Amino acid sequence: MRINEDTLLEGKNVVLVPYNAHHVPRYHQWMGCPELQQLTASEPLTLEQEYEMQKSWRDDDDKCTFIILDKQRWADPTVLEEQCMVGDVNIFLTDPSDPSLAELEIMIADPSYRGKGLGKEVARMMLCYGVTKLGIRKFEAKIGLDNKVSIAMFKRFHFHELSVSQVFREVTLGMTVDQAVRTLLLGDMAFMQEKVYRKDQGSQQEVTSQVTSSNATSQATM
Numbered sequence: 730m731r732i733n734e735d736t737l738l739e740g741k742n743v744v745l746v747p748y749n750a751h752h753v754p755r756y757h758q759w760m761g762c763p764e765l766q767q768l769t770a771s772e773p774l775t776l777e778q779e780y781e782m783q784k785s786w787r788d789d790d791d792k793c794t795f796i797i798l799d800k801q802r803w804a805d806p807t808v809l810e811e812q813c814m815v816g817d818v819n820i821f822l823t824d825p826s827d828p829s830l831a832e833l834e835i836m837i838a839d840p841s842y843r844g845k846g847l848g849k850e851v852a853r854m855m856l857c858y859g860v861t862k863l864g865i866r867k868f869e870a871k872i873g874l875d876n877k878v879s880i881a882m883f884k885r886f887h888f889h890e891l892s893v894s895q896v897f898r899e900v901t902l903g904m905t906v907d908q909a910v911r912t913l914l915l916g917d918m919a920f921m922q923e924k925v926y927r928k929d930q931g932s933q934q935e936v937t938s939q940v941t942s943s944n945a946t947s948q949a950t951m
Contacts (some may be wrong), residue, residue, distance in 0.1 A: 730793040737926035738795065738858060740850050744803050745795035746810070746926055748817065752796050753783050755814050759838040768873065769836060770897075791822040793863065797851055799842070815842040818851050820859050829866040831859055835879075849882050854921050856886065857914050860906055870902045887913065 738745040748756075757779040759765055766773060774782065786794045798813040816837040824830045835851055837843050859865035870888060872879045880900065887910050888902035904910065 730790060731788065732862065733793055733795065733858075734787060735926050737924045738854050739800070739922045739924060740854050740920060742800050742845075743815075743847055743850055743854075744798040744800050744813075745818065745851070745854060746798060748783055748786060748794045748796050750780065750783060751811060752814060753779050755811050756783075756796075756817070756838075762838075765836070765838060768876075769834075786819075791825075793820040793859075794818070795855070797837070797847070815839045815847065816851075818855050820855060820863065820865070823869070827867075829864060830869070831863070831865045831867070832869045832871065833859070834870070844878070848879065849885070852882065852886060853914060857918070857921060860911070860914060866906045868904045868906070871899050872902065874898050874900055886910075 734747050736747060754776070757774070757776050760769075760771060760779070761773060765771070786792045795818050796814055797816040797818060798810065799815050802808050802813040803810065816835070816839065818836070819832075819834045821832040821834065822828055822830070823832050833852070833855060835848050835855075837848055856868065859868065868888070869891065870879075870883050872883065874893070875898070880902070883902050883904075886904060888904040891901045891903040893900045906914075
């Protein structure tokens with residue numbers, strides 16, 4: 730989506746930035762892993778195809794993608810942004826007739842970052858972004874039946890089981906954004922700051938123009 734091409738979301742332990750061309754080589758390296766191919770139901774692509782995919786995801790109206798960065802490494806000006814990458818997160822608009830319905834997908838690709846609570850933080854950030862910026866009112870998530878940790882995490886965000894596919898070995902969870910969920914997600918927006926994202930030719934981050942607190946407050950009361 731073009732809507733997030735200049736958006737940076739900063740949390741406590743992670744930073745989310747739009748998926749750009751300089752991220753592609755690292756992403757391509759990740760997706761050469763058979764485990765990640767299986768978890769994401771993906772086929773291996775050539776590097777050229779991966780660049781084309783990145784362009785498509787940026788331009789498509791039904792996909793909103795961010796790259797997940799390790800905030801501690803990202804804050805070090807000597808570390809390139811690509812070296813801070815730990816995964817990605819996507820919101821897919823799955824029903825053209827209902828733009829308020831979306832699927833949320835989170836991938837912590839670097840094994841050393843799994844089990845540290847980053848998925849939970851990223852989930853909350855993207856749920857908030859989906860509600861306040863994209864007008865999402867219903868979320869779904871498809872998770873492998875063996876991924877008990879992710880299933881439990883989504884259920885903490887009021888997701889519940891919609892269906893189970895034994896053929897694909899996955900469960901589909903769903904959540905409607907009612908008042909209880911809005912309070913859970915948006916009750917304290919201070920945990921996430923939205924900033925304008927800039928990228929120079931040397932692929933080191935330049936971040937400017939923090940969104941005003943009044944704007945964040947107005948979003949929280951939408």
